[in-house]
Amino acid sequence: MSYLIQSLENEHVKEELPEIRIGDIVKVHNRIVEGKSERTQVFQGTVIAIKGQGPATSITVRKIGAHGIGVERIFRVHAPRVEKIEVLRHSKVRRAKLYFLRDRVGKRARLKQVRR
Amino acid sequence: MKGLIGRKLGMTQIFDEQGVMVPVTVLEVGPCYVTQLKTPASDGYAAVQLGYGEVPEHRLTKGERGHLKQKNLPTLRTLREFRVREEELAEFKLGQKLLADLFAEGDLVDVTGTSKGKGFQGGVKRHGFNRQPKTHGQSDRERAPGAAGAGSTPGRVYKGKRAPGHMGHRRVTVQNLRVVRVDPERNLLAVRGAVPGPKNGLVMVSLARKNKR
Numbered sequence: 001m002s003y004l005i006q007s008l009e010n011e012h013v014k015e016e017l018p019e020i021r022i023g024d025i026v027k028v029h030n031r032i033v034e035g036k037s038e039r040t041q042v043f044q045g046t047v048i049a050i051k052g053q054g055p056a057t058s059i060t061v062r063k064i065g066a067h068g069i070g071v072e073r074i075f076r077v078h079a080p081r082v083e084k085i086e087v088l089r090h091s092k093v094r095r096a097k098l099y100f101l102r103d104r105v106g107k108r109a110r111l112k113q114v115r116r
Numbered sequence: 117m118k119g120l121i122g123r124k125l126g127m128t129q130i131f132d133e134q135g136v137m138v139p140v141t142v143l144e145v146g147p148c149y150v151t152q153l154k155t156p157a158s159d160g161y162a163a164v165q166l167g168y169g170e171v172p173e174h175r176l177t178k179g180e181r182g183h184l185k186q187k188n189l190p191t192l193r194t195l196r197e198f199r200v201r202e203e204e205l206a207e208f209k210l211g212q213k214l215l216a217d218l219f220a221e222g223d224l225v226d227v228t229g230t231s232k233g234k235g236f237q238g239g240v241k242r243h244g245f246n247r248q249p250k251t252h253g254q255s256d257r258e259r260a261p262g263a264a265g266a267g268s269t270p271g272r273v274y275k276g277k278r279a280p281g282h283m284g285h286r287r288v289t290v291q292n293l294r295v296v297r298v299d300p301e302r303n304l305l306a307v308r309g310a311v312p313g314p315k316n317g318l319v320m321v322s323l324a325r326k327n328k329r
Contacts, residue, residue, distance in 0.1 A: 002125045002126055002142075002315075004125055004142065004144065004302060004304060005125055005126050005128050005142050007302070008128070008130065008142060008297070008299070008304060008306065009128055009130065011130075012130050012131050054128075055128075055129060055130060055131065055137075056129045056137065076137060078131070079131060079135055079137065080131060080135040081135050
């Protein structure tokens with residue numbers, strides 16, 4: 001890729017972003033615009049997939065919502081709307097995509113914790 | 117009408133002012149020099165001739181060299197004309213250097229280039245003909261063009277009948293592309309969407325002729 005394109009892309013890449021890994025429990029602070037007012041919504045869950053690279057990098061975050069219903073949201077981590085991402089915990093995982101968690105319920109859907 | 121010559125660098129995705137990710141083509145435009153002003157008095161029409169791409173002197177013919185040296189301009193590979201209205205001619209000066217900041221973010225532009233050559237292609241790819249059945253007793257007819265016209269009246273195939281042939285490598289203009297980013301320092305322009313031609317292909321960018329806004 002041309003270095004000129006790369007330099008243009010780099011302007012859209014956040015530098016202050018923490019290192020996010022598959023299986024991490026993260027809190028995503030997302031700014032949402034409702035009509036004229038703005039507020040920040042926090043979404044907490046497990047990172048089950050990381051896709052793309054550069055400014056187009058996105059993560060899929062899965063959490064178990066009300067009534068035990070699984071909720072997944074996809075965030076472009078470098079988007080200006082995403083204010084902050086906190087990494088709370090790491091998990092021990094052995095694959096790049098944790099889609100198998102979708103088929104598991106309750107205790108079987110847990111991941112092993114690691115302290116780093 | 118304002119215009120610039122440049123080359124296509126490639127495509128990527130960036131965030132626009134609203135924070136929405138948009139697909140863009142990155143173009144290097146300029147520095148372009150005004151190499152000649154054509155006036156109705158001298159040439160019968162009004163146009164601005166621009167030059168782009170500095171090359172060593174020996175790459176140009178004597179005629180080209182003379183044309184540029186006379187005006188104390190660098191040796192430029194590409195010369196292209198942009199038609200302007202007569203009263204707009206006054207905005208340009210011979211030898212003037214034009215950079216990417218000729219355009220502003222949010223402008224709509226037309227981009228002209230030479231599309232990628234596809235070689236000799238059949239009717240299905242070239243003109244979007246329908247494919248014929250793969251089964252029900254067919255053999256070797258899947259991508260055939262089918263009938264070329266009626267029978268003994270008119271007894272010939274009409275001129276302009278779409279048929280297999282050479283595809284691509286022709287002049288193509290894409291209209292009304294939004295300028296998402298302007299970088300005057302590096303002379304970069306990011307326009308929303310795709311642009312004809314390969315990477316490093318020559319493109320001409322001008323303000324949209326049919327601005328819908």
